[in-house]
Amino acid sequence: MATNTSQVSMPAEGAWWHIGSRTRLSRLQRLEAIQGYLFISPWVLGFLLFTLGPMLASFYYSFTLYNVQTEPRFTGLYNYSYAFSDDPLFWVSVRRTLLWSIMTVPVSMVASLWAAILLNQKLRGVAIYRTCFFLPHLTPVVAAAILWMWILQPDIGILNTFLDKVGIRGPNWLQSIRWSMPALAMVALWTGIGGNKMLIFLAGLQSIPDSLYEAADMDGATGLQKFRHITLPMISPAMFFNLLLGIIASFQVFGMAFVTTKGGPAYATYFYALHLYQQAFVSFDMGYGSALAWIFFAAVLFLTLIQLWLQKRWVYYEGAV
Amino acid sequence: MTVASSPIQRPQRREGSMRALSNRILLYLLAILFSAMFVFPFFWTVTTSLKEPVELIAYPPTILPETPRWENYGQIWSVGMGISFGRFFLNSALVTGAALIGQILTAFLVGYGFARFRFPGRNVIFAICLSTMILPPHVTIIPLFVLFRELHWIDTFLPLIVPSFLGGGAFTIFLIRQFIMTLPRELDEAAIIDGAGRLTILFRIILPNAGPVLATVAIFGFISHWNQFLEPLIFLNSARKYTVPLGLWFLRHQEGVAGLPRDNLLMAASVLATLPIIIIFFFAQKYFVRGIAMSGLKG
Numbered sequence: 001m002a003t004n005t006s007q008v009s010m011p012a013e014g015a016w017w018h019i020g021s022r023t024r025l026s027r028l029q030r031l032e033a034i035q036g037y038l039f040i041s042p043w044v045l046g047f048l049l050f051t052l053g054p055m056l057a058s059f060y061y062s063f064t065l066y067n068v069q070t071e072p073r074f075t076g077l078y079n080y081s082y083a084f085s086d087d088p089l090f091w092v093s094v095r096r097t098l099l100w101s102i103m104t105v106p107v108s109m110v111a112s113l114w115a116a117i118l119l120n121q122k123l124r125g126v127a128i129y130r131t132c133f134f135l136p137h138l139t140p141v142v143a144a145a146i147l148w149m150w151i152l153q154p155d156i157g158i159l160n161t162f163l164d165k166v167g168i169r170g171p172n173w174l175q176s177i178r179w180s181m182p183a184l185a186m187v188a189l190w191t192g193i194g195g196n197k198m199l200i201f202l203a204g205l206q207s208i209p210d211s212l213y214e215a216a217d218m219d220g221a222t223g224l225q226k227f228r229h230i231t232l233p234m235i236s237p238a239m240f241f242n243l244l245l246g247i248i249a250s251f252q253v254f255g256m257a258f259v260t261t262k263g264g265p266a267y268a269t270y271f272y273a274l275h276l277y278q279q280a281f282v283s284f285d286m287g288y289g290s291a292l293a294w295i296f297f298a299a300v301l302f303l304t305l306i307q308l309w310l311q312k313r314w315v316y317y318e319g320a321v
Numbered sequence: 322m323t324v325a326s327s328p329i330q331r332p333q334r335r336e337g338s339m340r341a342l343s344n345r346i347l348l349y350l351l352a353i354l355f356s357a358m359f360v361f362p363f364f365w366t367v368t369t370s371l372k373e374p375v376e377l378i379a380y381p382p383t384i385l386p387e388t389p390r391w392e393n394y395g396q397i398w399s400v401g402m403g404i405s406f407g408r409f410f411l412n413s414a415l416v417t418g419a420a421l422i423g424q425i426l427t428a429f430l431v432g433y434g435f436a437r438f439r440f441p442g443r444n445v446i447f448a449i450c451l452s453t454m455i456l457p458p459h460v461t462i463i464p465l466f467v468l469f470r471e472l473h474w475i476d477t478f479l480p481l482i483v484p485s486f487l488g489g490g491a492f493t494i495f496l497i498r499q500f501i502m503t504l505p506r507e508l509d510e511a512a513i514i515d516g517a518g519r520l521t522i523l524f525r526i527i528l529p530n531a532g533p534v535l536a537t538v539a540i541f542g543f544i545s546h547w548n549q550f551l552e553p554l555i556f557l558n559s560a561r562k563y564t565v566p567l568g569l570w571f572l573r574h575q576e577g578v579a580g581l582p583r584d585n586l587l588m589a590a591s592v593l594a595t596l597p598i599i600i601i602f603f604f605a606q607k608y609f610v611r612g613i614a615m616s617g618l619k620g
Contacts, residue, residue, distance in 0.1 A: 032438055035519055039434025042427040043450060043494060046487025051453055054464035061463065068467065115355070121348050131606060132356035135363065138598040140548040142569040143591035147366045150584055158365060161381050194359060245454070252457055255550045259570060273459060280463050281555055293460045304455050 061290035068286055079291035090292075092267050093275040096181070100271060101250040103185045104192070109243060111193045113235075116201035130202075133194030141191075141255035148187045149174065149260055174260050177268045184256055184269055197242045204238030205231070233316040240315045244307050248300055272296060363595075370394070370588035377584055393589045397572075404560050406590055409568030416478050416553075416564055417546040420485035424542050425535070428489030432497030433523050437509060447498075454491045458551065466555055480556040481549070481564075493538045500534035501527055536608035543601055565594045 025033060037044075062079055064072035083090045119130050136144070151159050152173040160170030171179040208231065216226050254273040257263060263270035263278075276296070280289025369377070371389040397406045435447050469480045488494060504527060512522045528535075550566045557563060560571055569590055575583070 029439070033440035036434050036438025036440035036443070039438060039519075040431050040446065042486070043431040043488030044446070046484060047450070047453070050465065050484045050487065051456065051461060054461035054468065055456075057464035057467070058460055068470065118348065118351055118355070123348060123352055126352075127606065129352045129356050131603065132360050134602065134606075135599065136359055138544060138602055139363075139591075139595050140566045140569070140598075141550055142566040142573075143594045146569060146573060146584075146587050146591050147362050150369060150588065151362060151365060156378055156380050156382055158382055190359065190362065248455055248457065252459070259573070276459055281466075286463050286467070290463050293457075293463060296457055297460045300455060300457055 058290040058293055061287050062294050063291075064287045065285075066287040066290075067284045069284075072287065075287070079288045080295070082288065083291055083295060089267070089270065089275055093270050093272045096267070096270050097251055097253070097272040099181065100185070100253055101247060103181070104188050105243075105246050105250050108189055108192045108197065109239070109246060111189065112195075112197035112242070113201050113239070115193055116198045116205055117231075119198070120202060120205045130194075133198060135194070136191045137195030139191065142259050144187065144191055145256055145259035148183075148190075152183055175265055177266050180261050180265060180268045184253075184260070187256060188253070197246060200238050200242055201235060204235040208234045236315045237317060240307070240311050244304060247303060247307075251296070251300060363592075366588045367592055370585055370592050372585050374583070374585060390585070393585050394593070397586050397590045397593070404563075404568075406568060406572070406593070408561060409563050409565045410593075412478070412562060412568075413547060413565040416481045417543060419478075419482045420546045421539065421542050423482065423486035424489035424493060424546075425538060426489075427486055428493040428497050428538065429523065429528070429531075431488050432494050433501055433519075433527065435494065435498045436501035437506075450488075450491050450494060452491075462551070462555060469556060475556060476558045476562060478562070481546075481552060485546075489538075489542070493542065496534055496538055496541075497531075500531060504530060533608040536605040540602060540605050544598055547598055569594055 061072060063074060063076060065075050065078075066072035115133055119126060119133065123129065139147075151157055154160055154170065154172045154175065157170075157173075159173075163170040173183040174180050176183075212230050212234070213226060216230060221229070252273055253271050254277070257269045257271055257274060258277070261269045263274045272292075276289055276292045279285045279292060368385055370393055371391065372383070372386040372393075373390055376383060376386060435443065435450075465480070466475075469475050472479075474480050474483075508526050509522050512526055517525070548566060549564070550570075553564045553567050554570075557567065560568075563571055569587070572587060572590055
């Protein structure tokens with residue numbers, strides 16, 4: 001998304017809008033600037049109060065011992081060193097979360113793109129299919145959890161009944177150390193494939209001009225060639241956006257596990273966000289929770305920067321030669 | 322893999338049309354098969370919600386209830402320690418409605434500001450705004466809890482509503498800004514010559530043309546406010562204040578009567594919790610993809 005800032009259309013006459021520019025604004029320009037600031041002021045205020053302020057506060061808390069009841073007490077880097085070297089659950093939750101990302105992100109990227117291509121065909125009643133695909137994404141996470149716990153119920157659940165019919169003895173799913181993570185991944189794919197990712201791909205596909213495909217047809221290109229040389233490059237910005245936000249969202253996995261497995265059994269689904277919640281809002285160790293939050297943020301930032309750097313090699317922006 | 326079909330057919334008529342036909346049949350089969358896969362859990366929820374408690378534990382499970390028990394839907398309005406499900410609905414409607422109004426109103430102001438005004442630092446500020454999208458809520462939620470506690474807002478709806486009145490989130494602002502930039506500037510300029518103020522232009526000229534983007538941000542906003550779980554979980558304490566998702570979570574931990582499962586009631590509650598979103602989506606969906614496509618998030 002940040003990449004779109006380069007598309008901001010600015011008049012080319014001069015660089016007067018840069019901070020620190022010495023050029024005097026005319027009276028009209030000054031009026032426009034003041035009005036502009038007024039219009040964006042709600043966001044600026046919200047950003048300062050509910051984003052930047054809390055970020056700085058959380059950064060400060062991360063160096064303290066703080067339980068909300070008493071004043072924060074400065075403890076230096078203790079929280080960070082505790083996380084990295086003394087808290088066994090920290091590394092458990094990091095590994096669980098990484099495994100989760102590896103299990104869900106690539107599959108959901110490919111599946112969402114595939115679904116978008118399917119639903120971009122000129123089919124009769126395509127709106128109905130789109131609604132069906134999107135439906136799981138609309139379900140509140142707790143409702144989705146409740147209905148899947150029922151489906152995955154080991155003895156009388158419909159999935160194991162079906163598996164039984166075809167001669168497979170279904171596992172205990174959410175109560176099984178081995179199968180709880182795949183079961184949650186399955187639910188996540190159910191909710192995720194037809195969701196925002198698919199819509200963004202769909203929007204990307206729809207903005208590819210037909211003339212490109214027509215020209216390729218004239219040259220006798222096959223379907224696969226058209227896909228490789230027209231579709232993929234044209235939707236690469238949508239892919240980048242989905243990949244970036246998809247990875248970040250996968251790190252934040254919380255609700256489904258919180259409701260169904262509570263991180264169990266035996267920490268098999270103990271994700272990072274669960275650990276953070278546990279430390280901050282169950283043990284009320286807000287200082288340590290803040291340190292966990294900042295480690296998390298640093299990881300997200302690092303990954304984002306890597307991806308922003310890598311995108312130059314594979315993302316194609318029309319007009320940006 | 323089949324790609325967006327082109328209207329132009331290749332020369333070899335017969336063979337080509339036969340292949341095209343079998344391709345189309347395959348496409349319909351895939352679309353229907355996957356639609357069924359996505360919808361089946363809902364179907365299963367609805368049928369379960371109409372079963373009797375004894376029928377729930379039958380093995381093998383019955384696909385359709387022997388006699389649909391519509392009373393289940395009546396019953397969930399009066400379960401759980403004297404708190405009815407209707408209370409959760411009312412709470413959710415209040416929070417979602419108020420937050421949505423604030424979000425749309427202020428995001429239009431801000432989006433308009435970024436789209437139509439030139440001022441020093443605009444690009445930098447907009448870039449900062451966009452970059453907040455990658456910020457995990459976990460980084461701010463602990464200090465927000467402390468802040469709301471100081472303000473005595475814990476266990477009130479204010480933490481769930483007030484932030485929406487301050488900009489409405491980066492993604493919403495982005496969609497609206499991109500949309501306004503596709504409208505010709507001449508419209509604004511003509512109105513300025515006629516002596517209209519900037520707010521008048523926004524409400525009289527831009528807003529009436531903003532149907533698709535309005536529908537898009539309204540759906541996204543509705544889904545996110547209605548389904549919100551982490552924030553209400555942390556900011557609300559008493560069950561009377563719970564929103565629908567929290568209420569569902571609360572009901573799940575209530576004991577069943579006489580050892581029988583109450584999953585039928587939970588399923589009925591889940592159906593009702595999802596229904597408002599499905600209805601909203603159904604009516605707004607035709608604008609939806611168009612609204613996103615217009616934002617310029619494209620190839």
